[in-house]
Amino acid sequence: QQKVQQSPESLSVPEGGMASLNCTSSDRNFQYFWWYRQHSGEGPKALMSIFSDGDKKEGRFTAHLNKASLHVSLHIRDSQPSDSALYFCAARNTGYQNFYFGKGTSLTVIP
Amino acid sequence: EAAVTQSPRSKVAVTGGKVTLSCHQTNNHDYMYWYRQDTGHGLRLIHYSYVADSTEKGDIPDGYKASRPSQENFSLILELASLSQTAVYFCASSDWGYAEQFFGPGTRLTVL
Numbered sequence: 001q002q003k004v005q006q007s008p009e010s011l012s013v014p015e016g017g018m019a020s021l022n023c024t025s026s027d028r029n030f031q032y033f034w035w036y037r038q039h040s041g042e043g044p045k046a047l048m049s050i051f052s053d054g055d056k057k058e059g060r061f062t063a064h065l066n067k068a069s070l071h072v073s074l075h076i077r078d079s080q081p082s083d084s085a086l087y088f089c090a091a092r093n094t095g096y097q098n099f100y101f102g103k104g105t106s107l108t109v110i111p
Numbered sequence: 112e113a114a115v116t117q118s119p120r121s122k123v124a125v126t127g128g129k130v131t132l133s134c135h136q137t138n139n140h141d142y143m144y145w146y147r148q149d150t151g152h153g154l155r156l157i158h159y160s161y162v163a164d165s166t167e168k169g170d171i172p173d174g175y176k177a178s179r180p181s182q183e184n185f186s187l188i189l190e191l192a193s194l195s196q197t198a199v200y201f202c203a204s205s206d207w208g209y210a211e212q213f214f215g216p217g218t219r220l221t222v223l
Contacts, residue, residue, distance in 0.1 A: 036212075042217075043115075043216050046212065049211070092208075097161075101155070
């Protein structure tokens with residue numbers, strides 16, 4: 001069973017629009033989350049982490065975590081064509097040595 | 112900036128042959144990881160290491176071995192390559208277990 005589920009699988013937004021990506025975990029012990037972005041032909045690159053309930057903002061990117069509902073989201077404001085990529089959510093609990101990655105959401109920003 | 116390099120960048124191997132993928136990091140990180148990426152599966156952890164001369168199994172270790180001879184180097188070994196091991200393989204490093212992982216550019220492995 002996939003421990004980290006991401007939705008939607010793919011998403012298209014117009015340039016300048018808001019993109020919203022979702023991630024849920026099946027393990028209530030998952031407490032630590034990272035968002036990664038992967039452009040075609042490259043390795044993933046970390047965007048931001050969120051370890052506490054609430055919102056965390058870094059530039060155009062805002063992550064939201066609700067541990068009670070096991071849900072984390074990523075919102076990209078003023079989306080740019082360069083934001084077109086595969087976005088991964090990664091989750092970890094304190095009892096496991098590493099992060100589990102979701103299958104990813106493919107984002108396309110249409111100029 | 113943190114740097115993780117992988118070699119080779121692509122490889123074609125024959126079924127039953129031995130394949131070694133290499134990873135080198137200049138980040139002075141203790142943790143290193145090997146992942147495989149397949150369409151529809153995201154990233155799955157094969158092996159990892161948090162200290163030289165020691166490796167740990169990840170989620171899908173069957174058919175793979177790992178070697179960490181030094182802090183900077185981490186290898187993934189396929190003793191008997193199989194068709195199902197065709198994938199893109201990524202190496203990553205991190206300072207500690209909860210920290211950002213820095214990924215290499217990947218190795219595209221095709222087993223025929």
